[in-house]
Amino acid sequence: xxxxxxxxxxxxxxxxxxxxxxxLGVSVLTFVVLRVVPGDQITAQYGIxxxxxxxxxxxxxxxxxGIDQPLPVQFLSWLGGVLTGNLGxxxxxxVSVAELTAQALPNTIELAxxxxxxxxxxxxxxxxxxxxxxxxxRDNATQAGSLLALSVPSFLLATAVATFLANRLGWYPNGExxxxxxxxxxxxxxxxxxxxLVLGISIASPVLQxxxxxxxxxxxxxxxxxxxxxxxxxxxxxxxxxxxxxxxPVVTMTGLxxxxxxxxxxxxxxxxxxxxxxxxxxxxxxxxxxxxxxSTTLVIAxxxxxxxxxxxxxxxxxxxRVRVA
Amino acid sequence: MTTSPxxxxxxxxxxxxxxxxxxxxxxxxxxxxxxxxxxAVRGVDLDLAAGETVAVVGESGSGKSTVAAAVARLLADxxxxxxxxxxxxxxxLTAADERTMRGVRGRRLGMVPQDPMTNLNPVMPVGAQxxxxxxxxxxxxxxxxxxRAVALLEGAGIEDxxxxxxxxxxxxxxxxxxxxxxxxxLACRPGVxxxxxxxxxxxxxxxxxxxxxxxxxxxxxxxxxxxxxHDLALAAERADRVVVMYRGEVVESGPSxxxxxxxxxxxxxxxxxxxxxxxxxxVTDVATAGRPTEDGAGGPVGAGAAGPVAPEPLLELTGATxxxxxxxxxxPFTAVDEVDLTVPAGRTVAVVGESGSGKSTTARLxxxxxxxxxxxxxxxxxxxxxxxxxxxxxxxxxVQPVFQNPxxxxxxxxxxxxxxxxxxxxxxxxxxxxxRGLVSGLLExxxxxxxxxxxxxxxxSGGQRQRVAIARALALEPRLVVLDEAVSALDVLVQxxxxxxxxxxxxxxxxxxxxxxHDLAxxxxxAHEVYVMQRxxxxxxxxxxxxxxxxxxxxxxxxxxxxxxxxxxxx
Numbered sequence: 001x002x003x004x005x006x007x008x009x010x011x012x013x014x015x016x017x018x019x020x021x022x023x024l025g026v027s028v029l030t031f032v033v034l035r036v037v038p039g040d041q042i043t044a045q046y047g048i049x050x051x052x053x054x055x056x057x058x059x060x061x062x063x064x065x066g067i068d069q070p071l072p073v074q075f076l077s078w079l080g081g082v083l084t085g086n087l088g089x090x091x092x093x094x095v096s097v098a099e100l101t102a103q104a105l106p107n108t109i110e111l112a113x114x115x116x117x118x119x120x121x122x123x124x125x126x127x128x129x130x131x132x133x134x135x136x137x138r139d140n141a142t143q144a145g146s147l148l149a150l151s152v153p154s155f156l157l158a159t160a161v162a163t164f165l166a167n168r169l170g171w172y173p174n175g176e177x178x179x180x181x182x183x184x185x186x187x188x189x190x191x192x193x194x195x196x197l198v199l200g201i202s203i204a205s206p207v208l209q210x211x212x213x214x215x216x217x218x219x220x221x222x223x224x225x226x227x228x229x230x231x232x233x234x235x236x237x238x239x240x241x242x243x244x245x246x247x248x249p250v251v252t253m254t255g256l257x258x259x260x261x262x263x264x265x266x267x268x269x270x271x272x273x274x275x276x277x278x279x280x281x282x283x284x285x286x287x288x289x290x291x292x293x294x295s296t297t298l299v300i301a302x303x304x305x306x307x308x309x310x311x312x313x314x315x316x317x318x319x320x321r322v323r324v325a
Numbered sequence: 326m327t328t329s330p331x332x333x334x335x336x337x338x339x340x341x342x343x344x345x346x347x348x349x350x351x352x353x354x355x356x357x358x359x360x361x362x363x364x365a366v367r368g369v370d371l372d373l374a375a376g377e378t379v380a381v382v383g384e385s386g387s388g389k390s391t392v393a394a395a396v397a398r399l400l401a402d403x404x405x406x407x408x409x410x411x412x413x414x415x416x417x418l419t420a421a422d423e424r425t426m427r428g429v430r431g432r433r434l435g436m437v438p439q440d441p442m443t444n445l446n447p448v449m450p451v452g453a454q455x456x457x458x459x460x461x462x463x464x465x466x467x468x469x470x471x472x473r474a475v476a477l478l479e480g481a482g483i484e485d486x487x488x489x490x491x492x493x494x495x496x497x498x499x500x501x502x503x504x505x506x507x508x509x510x511l512a513c514r515p516g517v518x519x520x521x522x523x524x525x526x527x528x529x530x531x532x533x534x535x536x537x538x539x540x541x542x543x544x545x546x547x548x549x550x551x552x553x554x555h556d557l558a559l560a561a562e563r564a565d566r567v568v569v570m571y572r573g574e575v576v577e578s579g580p581s582x583x584x585x586x587x588x589x590x591x592x593x594x595x596x597x598x599x600x601x602x603x604x605x606x607x608v609t610d611v612a613t614a615g616r617p618t619e620d621g622a623g624g625p626v627g628a629g630a631a632g633p634v635a636p637e638p639l640l641e642l643t644g645a646t647x648x649x650x651x652x653x654x655x656x657p658f659t660a661v662d663e664v665d666l667t668v669p670a671g672r673t674v675a676v677v678g679e680s681g682s683g684k685s686t687t688a689r690l691x692x693x694x695x696x697x698x699x700x701x702x703x704x705x706x707x708x709x710x711x712x713x714x715x716x717x718x719x720x721x722x723x724v725q726p727v728f729q730n731p732x733x734x735x736x737x738x739x740x741x742x743x744x745x746x747x748x749x750x751x752x753x754x755x756x757x758x759x760x761r762g763l764v765s766g767l768l769e770x771x772x773x774x775x776x777x778x779x780x781x782x783x784x785x786s787g788g789q790r791q792r793v794a795i796a797r798a799l800a801l802e803p804r805l806v807v808l809d810e811a812v813s814a815l816d817v818l819v820q821x822x823x824x825x826x827x828x829x830x831x832x833x834x835x836x837x838x839x840x841x842x843h844d845l846a847x848x849x850x851x852a853h854e855v856y857v858m859q860r861x862x863x864x865x866x867x868x869x870x871x872x873x874x875x876x877x878x879x880x881x882x883x884x885x886x887x888x889x890x891x892x893x894x895x896x
Binding site: 080108112221222223225226227228229230231232233236240241244245318319 | 397399427428429430431432435436438440443444446447448449450454457458461462493495506509510512513895
């Protein structure tokens with residue numbers, strides 16, 4: 001119990017307060033932006049034909065969508081719904097946003113976790129390799145590779161990889177309908193492989209740079225030399241003293257990337273046809289579905305806040321200095 | 326006994342009678358730099374007998390730490406041993422392979438590093454770091470290793486060691502961390518312990534305790550000690566023999582007592598004369614300041630008139646209090662607690678205390694970098710917290726700071742000229758040509774060659790940098806200069822020069838100094854009046870002579886007792 005309390009430390013209540021303020025801010029901002037964009041659900045629904053609707057019809061439709069109310073009332077009614085567990089309904093499909101999210105979110109989380117794993121698996125050893133002989137060929141090659149990976153836009157890489165595999169090898173698992181991990185684990189993993197790889201490669205690059213810089217910094221620390229002076233062999237020195245300390249900034253970096261991934265890897269989800277949270281927002285935006293966009297954005301913001309808390313927790317695990325209240 | 330190979334040694338006593346446990350012969354260390362090869366250590370000889378303590382003394386750049394690093398074969402990547410031998414027992418370390426060296430380091434040769442704040446792995450509990458030494462040398466594992474580590478921590482002076490075993494370095498004070506490092510270095514009972522400035526980063530009272538405990542633990546475990554230090558007084562007090570290094574060479578060595586009583590080499594003599602614990606007072610006492618002295622040098626401005634009339638107060642702190650809020654604590658921390666302090670015009674007032682005593686916060690109040698939470702700070706009769714606009718600007722001109730680390734307080738991209746001229750530019754003094762002339766005058770005042778005006782801080786020595794900082798402080802012709810540990814980071818000889826400069830400038834310009842330091846010995850040399858601070862309060866004040874002769878409170882007594890080389894001063 002006490003261990004957990006030290007780990008969570010003093011700032012938790014304050015962090016929760018901050019989180020509430022953040023979420024409220026995000027909601028207001030999304031609400032405002034959605035209303036500022038020209039057009040509304042009616043024009044999105046009927047397109048040019050919307051111009052032919054009679055004032056009465058428009059009034060009826062506005063009443064149906066609930067956009068005839070004053071803006072603050074619209075916002076508060078949405079907020080009230082959210083607080084009572086009602087995220088609203090997607091007007092087009094008639095499915096509740098909660099239900100849509102429940103389907104999309106696991107896919108996004110799975111993709112994010114896999115991408116982060118790929119990113120760490122490539123980035124951390126890459127950074128160690130680059131840092132092992134700074135300024136030498138190995139370092140330069142690794143860094144050039146990572147820069148290239150960072151420079152290539154993921155939509156290009158994704159399209160290229162998908163096209164190549166489908167055309168040349170005839171392997172395109174994403175061509176069939178998407179299967180969740182629970183429905184068909186084997187196919188699901190095949191479907192996730194490419195997007196995770198593409199996203200992972202773009203994450204690997206900053207992870208690699210951070211790892212390299214951190215290792216070089218730590219290696220110059222006095223305590224590394226002191227450990228050497230007590231006879232610690234090279235491998236143990238590298239793992240227990242250098243890497244252990246160098247991972248601290250890497251954790252922060254990874255947490256940030258993880259947060260972005262959870263807000264939906266729009267491009268990758270779109271190209272590889274993965275029904276994730278990013279696609280859900282995209283869909284809502286196209287149709288100007290206020291409730292869908294508004295609520296999904298809130299879900300994304302919640303994920304972001306949670307990931308930040310999680311990062312903090314991991315940070316406390318790897319760095320005892322921040323554990324003190 | 327044969328004559329020492331250094332030639333500067335004495336016929337007997339400078340070589341141990343038994344076979345040395347560590348023997349350094351004609352050691353040479355070369356560093357490859359962008360300016361070519363630099364030989365940092367040139368033919369050093371050193372012998373260490375079992376159970377003996379030998380001190381290696383020298384200024385920064387003398388090569389003393391390089392010797393330590395070379396012995397452990399832990400030189401920086403661009404350094405190499407270019408000649409000579411290092412023999413530990415029967416093993417030539419200069420010829421040993423890396424694998425052998427790994428077995429030697431920590432096992433037969435313990436190292437205590439300089440800065441306790443940076444030498445422990447921050448993410449590893451301290452106990453585990455000691456256990457690691459036992460583990461890598463296969464001496465103990467598991468419960469047994471833990472028990473030994475706890476015993477070592479206790480031996481090094483850490484109370485409640487069994488609990489503290491699992492704590493992390495940041496939960497320990499500097500002195501405690503150094504004790505951990507000492508326990509770590511001695512964990513495998515090495516025959517030789519090399520301690521490189523083990524206590525330079527610590528408060529004086531802590532320094533004394535830690536050195537006592539290190540000596541006790543080392544002798545208990547049978548380790549001979551090489552103590553590397555910049556402090557000759559400390560060396561003479563702690564070591565059986567002293568080796569004095571200068572510019573990579575040993576200039577003199579011998580038994581501590583003889584070397585101090587009768588230094589043969591000119592450099593040793595200068596070091597001894599400059600040691601603050603021994604050196605002569607630089608300013609005349611306040612009591613005698615009214616009377617004309619031999620050359621009138623001591624008489625501060627305005628004090629030439631009759632009698633010991635105190636000059637007008639320039640800076641006055643009355644009941645000054647400063648509190649800081651600390652995260653996670655309800656009660657604010659009182660850094661400065663109802664301090665009354667007066668700096669008379671033309672005088673030097675010193676504030677002495679250890680870290681956390683509130684002395685630097687006092688300096689910040691005087692500079693109005695902070696406002697007092699209670700009480701007043703007056704300068705020339707005006708409450709400085711009320712100053713706004715032009716009046717504040719005028720105050721800023723009149724009060725100038727000089728900080729401890731001139732390397733950190735000078736902008737690395739500014740040349741000497743730009744740094745010194747900056748306050749003139751800020752306060753719009755004259756045009757560029759006029760300012761150029763002023764800068765030349767200022768450089769002359771602080772005895773810096775004009776040729777240095779285009780250099781940048783990294784191209785200057787520590788002493789030169791501090792002169793630049795003083796020149797910059799003088800640029801606006803201030804009335805008060807606040808010196809926050811301004812000479813603490815300097816080598817003794819340089820420190821002596823800067824103190825002389827300060828005293829000279831005070832005489833010529835009638836400056837007042839608020840001199841903040843942890844070093845009571847330096848205070849004795851330059852201050853007219855001393856305030857001793859402890860935990861935010863002034864616990865004692867008075868003339869330095871009186872404070873040294875008859876300290877009123879225990880804390881002052883402790884501070885005085887902790888000054889190394891008491892015996893030397895009494896001699």
